[in-house]
Amino acid sequence: MDLIAKLAEILGPDHVLTGADAARFGREWTGHYRWTPLAVVRPAHTAEVAAVLRLAHLTGTKVVPVAGNTGLNGGTYAEGALMLSLARLNKVREINVQARTVVAEAGVVLETLHDLAGGHGLAFPLTFGSKGSAMVGGFLSTNAGGSNVVRYGSARALCLGLEVVLADGRIWHGLTGLHKDNTGYDLRDLVIGAEGTLGIITAAVLRLTPAPTAYATALVGLETLADALALLNAIQAATGGAVEAFEFMPERYMDRLASARPGLACPFPPAPVNLLVEIASTTPTDTGAAIDPVSRLEALLGAALAAGRIQDAVIAQSTAQRSKLWEMRESAAEITFTTPDIVDCDIALPLDRLETFLVRMTPRLAALDPEAEELVIGHLGDGNLHYTAYPSRSDPALGAAIRAAVTEEAVALGGSFSAEHGVGISKRATMAAHKDPVALEMMAAIKTALDPKGILNPGKVLP
Amino acid sequence: MDLIAKLAEILGPDHVLTGADAARFGREWTGHYRWTPLAVVRPAHTAEVAAVLRLAHLTGTKVVPVAGNTGLNGGTYAEGALMLSLARLNKVREINVQARTVVAEAGVVLETLHDLAGGHGLAFPLTFGSKGSAMVGGFLSTNAGGSNVVRYGSARALCLGLEVVLADGRIWHGLTGLHKDNTGYDLRDLVIGAEGTLGIITAAVLRLTPAPTAYATALVGLETLADALALLNAIQAATGGAVEAFEFMPERYMDRLASARPGLACPFPPAPVNLLVEIASTTPTDTGAAIDPVSRLEALLGAALAAGRIQDAVIAQSTAQRSKLWEMRESAAEITFTTPDIVDCDIALPLDRLETFLVRMTPRLAALDPEAEELVIGHLGDGNLHYTAYPSRSDPALGAAIRAAVTEEAVALGGSFSAEHGVGISKRATMAAHKDPVALEMMAAIKTALDPKGILNPGKVLP
Numbered sequence: 001m002d003l004i005a006k007l008a009e010i011l012g013p014d015h016v017l018t019g020a021d022a023a024r025f026g027r028e029w030t031g032h033y034r035w036t037p038l039a040v041v042r043p044a045h046t047a048e049v050a051a052v053l054r055l056a057h058l059t060g061t062k063v064v065p066v067a068g069n070t071g072l073n074g075g076t077y078a079e080g081a082l083m084l085s086l087a088r089l090n091k092v093r094e095i096n097v098q099a100r101t102v103v104a105e106a107g108v109v110l111e112t113l114h115d116l117a118g119g120h121g122l123a124f125p126l127t128f129g130s131k132g133s134a135m136v137g138g139f140l141s142t143n144a145g146g147s148n149v150v151r152y153g154s155a156r157a158l159c160l161g162l163e164v165v166l167a168d169g170r171i172w173h174g175l176t177g178l179h180k181d182n183t184g185y186d187l188r189d190l191v192i193g194a195e196g197t198l199g200i201i202t203a204a205v206l207r208l209t210p211a212p213t214a215y216a217t218a219l220v221g222l223e224t225l226a227d228a229l230a231l232l233n234a235i236q237a238a239t240g241g242a243v244e245a246f247e248f249m250p251e252r253y254m255d256r257l258a259s260a261r262p263g264l265a266c267p268f269p270p271a272p273v274n275l276l277v278e279i280a281s282t283t284p285t286d287t288g289a290a291i292d293p294v295s296r297l298e299a300l301l302g303a304a305l306a307a308g309r310i311q312d313a314v315i316a317q318s319t320a321q322r323s324k325l326w327e328m329r330e331s332a333a334e335i336t337f338t339t340p341d342i343v344d345c346d347i348a349l350p351l352d353r354l355e356t357f358l359v360r361m362t363p364r365l366a367a368l369d370p371e372a373e374e375l376v377i378g379h380l381g382d383g384n385l386h387y388t389a390y391p392s393r394s395d396p397a398l399g400a401a402i403r404a405a406v407t408e409e410a411v412a413l414g415g416s417f418s419a420e421h422g423v424g425i426s427k428r429a430t431m432a433a434h435k436d437p438v439a440l441e442m443m444a445a446i447k448t449a450l451d452p453k454g455i456l457n458p459g460k461v462l463p
Numbered sequence: 464m465d466l467i468a469k470l471a472e473i474l475g476p477d478h479v480l481t482g483a484d485a486a487r488f489g490r491e492w493t494g495h496y497r498w499t500p501l502a503v504v505r506p507a508h509t510a511e512v513a514a515v516l517r518l519a520h521l522t523g524t525k526v527v528p529v530a531g532n533t534g535l536n537g538g539t540y541a542e543g544a545l546m547l548s549l550a551r552l553n554k555v556r557e558i559n560v561q562a563r564t565v566v567a568e569a570g571v572v573l574e575t576l577h578d579l580a581g582g583h584g585l586a587f588p589l590t591f592g593s594k595g596s597a598m599v600g601g602f603l604s605t606n607a608g609g610s611n612v613v614r615y616g617s618a619r620a621l622c623l624g625l626e627v628v629l630a631d632g633r634i635w636h637g638l639t640g641l642h643k644d645n646t647g648y649d650l651r652d653l654v655i656g657a658e659g660t661l662g663i664i665t666a667a668v669l670r671l672t673p674a675p676t677a678y679a680t681a682l683v684g685l686e687t688l689a690d691a692l693a694l695l696n697a698i699q700a701a702t703g704g705a706v707e708a709f710e711f712m713p714e715r716y717m718d719r720l721a722s723a724r725p726g727l728a729c730p731f732p733p734a735p736v737n738l739l740v741e742i743a744s745t746t747p748t749d750t751g752a753a754i755d756p757v758s759r760l761e762a763l764l765g766a767a768l769a770a771g772r773i774q775d776a777v778i779a780q781s782t783a784q785r786s787k788l789w790e791m792r793e794s795a796a797e798i799t800f801t802t803p804d805i806v807d808c809d810i811a812l813p814l815d816r817l818e819t820f821l822v823r824m825t826p827r828l829a830a831l832d833p834e835a836e837e838l839v840i841g842h843l844g845d846g847n848l849h850y851t852a853y854p855s856r857s858d859p860a861l862g863a864a865i866r867a868a869v870t871e872e873a874v875a876l877g878g879s880f881s882a883e884h885g886v887g888i889s890k891r892a893t894m895a896a897h898k899d900p901v902a903l904e905m906m907a908a909i910k911t912a913l914d915p916k917g918i919l920n921p922g923k924v925l926p
Contacts, residue, residue, distance in 0.1 A: 098692055099814040143645050154643060157620075172901040177813040179845045180617060181879040182606050182656055183886060183898055184924055185906045189652035193645055210700035229561055237673035237745045242703050282700045350640040351562040382642045416644040423646060435646055438635040442913060443648045449912035450905060461647055 054169030067138035070130035073424025106137025143193035145420030150381030161205035167451035212280035216293035221271030221312035246381035348419035432463035517632030530601035533593035536887025569600025606656035608883030613844030624668035630914035675743035679756035684734030684775035709844035811882035895926035
């Protein structure tokens with residue numbers, strides 16, 4: 001009996017897709033990566049995932065897991081491989097309002113978690129653009145970030161326990177809801193962020209947080225990124241860490257935004273550094289102890305203005321004004337992805353070295369291509385910059401040289417060439433060139449130990 | 464040339480201790496574990512640690528790392544093994560006030576970090592009883608907890624990067640200060656908590672936080688642990704997560720405390736559940752936006768009293784009163800360790816299952832020993848209970864049966880048999896009996912991959 005027939009026996013023929021049905025799975029959403037999978041299987045629960053992997057292990061079949069398929073680095077590239085879709089593992093197994101945990105399967109959509117938590121006066125705070133498609137298995141396997149990381153951490157910080165199917169079909173039952181557990185190695189954090197190369201996450205225990213009851217959102221103009229970091233530190237101290245977003249938009253971004261979307265023009269003459277700053281209060285509004293975050297942020301920014309530490313500031317006075325400020329930031333994709341020849345980089349730096357990076361990078365770009373432009377936007381609170389260069393001509397070698405220069409400058413400052421988007425296949429060569437060689441040897445040894453036949457998401461992450 | 468001579472050549476003869484000099488290292492501080500090491504080496508920097516391990520790897524010599532030696536589970540037991548003391552790696556390599564990070568070597572004492580951060584208006588918030596002796600390498604290798612975990616997390620949550628010497632002397636240079644870095648597997652969190660079995664931590668990048676400028680500390684009496692969890696959730700929401708400590712002292716503890724230390728008697732008739740609750744504000748006191756945490760906690764507890772959700776509460780009105788409330792909690796060791804025959808357990812449970820555990824455990828203890836007493840104290844915000852039983856007779860079999868019962872009841876409720884104290888040698892049998900078998904297989908595979916000769920802290924953690 002051939003592999004497809006055996007899979008159909010395990011899952012039922014409706015859940016083993018081949019030909020045109022499988023071909024629909026053969027691309028990343030941007031269209032940048034395309035492939036032809038061997039077949040696509042759609043197990044409904046953990047035991048079926050395990051059965052598929054036992055068979056794959058026996059037969060040496062390569063398996064590429066896919067959840068919401070919202071990645072950007074070819075992490076689900078599966079030429080000739082069996083794709084394993086987690087979309088049917090879509091149950092929320094349990095929500096515990098008092099302990100503030102939820103047990104969700106790998107195919108649960110991020111926005112579903114938002115809605116579920118919101119219905120109980122709680123929040124699942126991880127959020128990013130593709131929240132309507134991204135799923136638990138994907139955002140954990142890539143340790144996704146987004147715009148609330150400064151307060152709540154990346155996906156890893158929001159996960160307490162995992163259920164994982166290993167390469168040979170064994171199931172690790174690690175669905176703990178504990179906040180302290182020192183019983184051996186931290187396997188959870190090893191599998192999170194491994195992009196499906198060490199095991200397939202089938203369910204997770206996730207942390208819920210109190211839902212914000214009020215926001216204060218401001219646009220602030222400053223001279224330098226050093227001033228911006230000082231402002232972040234001051235607001236964090238004053239509010240006890242209530243900063244939910246601290247997003248950087250330089251003058252050039254504001255200029256492009258004003259041209260493309262005049263209704264979203266900066267309400268003051270754009271400064272060199274413009275920040276979207278949001279703080280939130282979780283104080284229930286029916287208690288006498290409630291503190292209005294808008295008054296708080298007004299007092300803090302007023303003092304900073306008076307002291308000359310910032311140049312300009314406007315605070316949203318309504319939900320509509322808040323939405324408009326966020327639209328300025330969330331137009332980034334539209335403002336950035338204007339031509340196919342852009343070089344878009346996702347880097348992170350120590351918080352105090354962002355300015356040095358930009359000061360070094362600007363002339364370096366000019367030396368490679370005097371007419372190239374650059375555009376930066378970033379999650380400043382995490383040291384995460386999305387740096388984009390616009391070469392003056394369509395030339396793959398030039399694009400590669402620019403990308404290499406960005407990586408070199410970031411790494412030279414103690415930075416990372418992959419802050420929140422992961423490695424996939426697109427950054428494997430960069431891993432080989434810039435990751436600490438001993439770290440790479442450790443990763444390779446762990447990969448071999450847990451997946452000796454190399455069948456799990458082959459060709460990803462490791463050089 | 465024999466091993467000792469070669470070590471002396473690497474480190475100088477003054478830093479290779481044998482005989483009586485080495486024998487001083489042959490015990491845990493409690494005296495419960497004792498051993499005779501082969502020798503003790505005291506390297507001064509990372510390259511010397513690497514040289515020692517290269518030699519150990521070549522010769523198959525077992526190496527047990529030791530930092531402050533403040534553990535409780537035999538993690539530094541080293542019968543016939545070479546002990547590697549990290550005490551001379553005691554430099555703070557860098558402090559970055561703006562980025563709020565510090566790079567500290569493995570031998571830096573925890574209290575030194577407290578003082579250093581405090582000198583810059585910052586805090587390194589990890590703290591526990593042995594802070595005057597515990598060192599970076601030890602508190603990271605054991606993922607230590609303590610009384611501030613509810614706000615700042617365990618040691619793991621406070622570490623951004625590591626420098627680690629592997630079993631064969633290779634050095635992994637991972638001293639990143641980044642908040643986002645998705646470049647491959649999370650090796651950092653794998654080595655943290657591995658108790659020196661996967662590599663020897665020689666330095667770390669640690670996070671600093673704003674120093675609290677004001678505290679509010681209360682003693683609160685309630686009926687049930689469910690009420691306590693509801694109160695924790697309410698205070699967290701109202702204060703945006705400003706709870707620094709939420710410590711549980713049951714009525715029996717208060718009674719024992721009143722007998723042993725009449726000056727520390729509970730200021731109200733002890734309730735079934737008594738809590739030490741502390742919140743902190745980091746708002747600089749010279750800003751108009753400062754919010755007095757005492758007023759805040761008074762309002763919250765006043766509302767809870769009026770609504771009948773708590774029975775009693777007193778709030779410290781001075782530093783002296785705050786110290787006295789903390790002394791009540793910190794007398795736990797004195798109140799608990801009264802006879803050598805106690806069975807002391809360090810367990811964690813999901814936050815909403817603490818009461819169920821106690822309801823099940825009390826009759827279970829009575830069935831094993833009708834005259835046994837029990838005493839509980841705990842970090843309630845983390846679900847961490849220190850459960851101690853006092854058998855009516857000195858009988859190792861009875862002690863073992865009680866410990867097994869505690870473990871069984873905790874595990875049956877989704878709990879952990881080692882919350883913050885680690886495994887060492889004392890809980891290896893419990894690991895074999897209660898840890899998920901696939902998790903154990905994964906750990907063994909990783910251990911073999913990174914330390915194929917099994918020379919690093921042999922006989923610890925893994926069954």
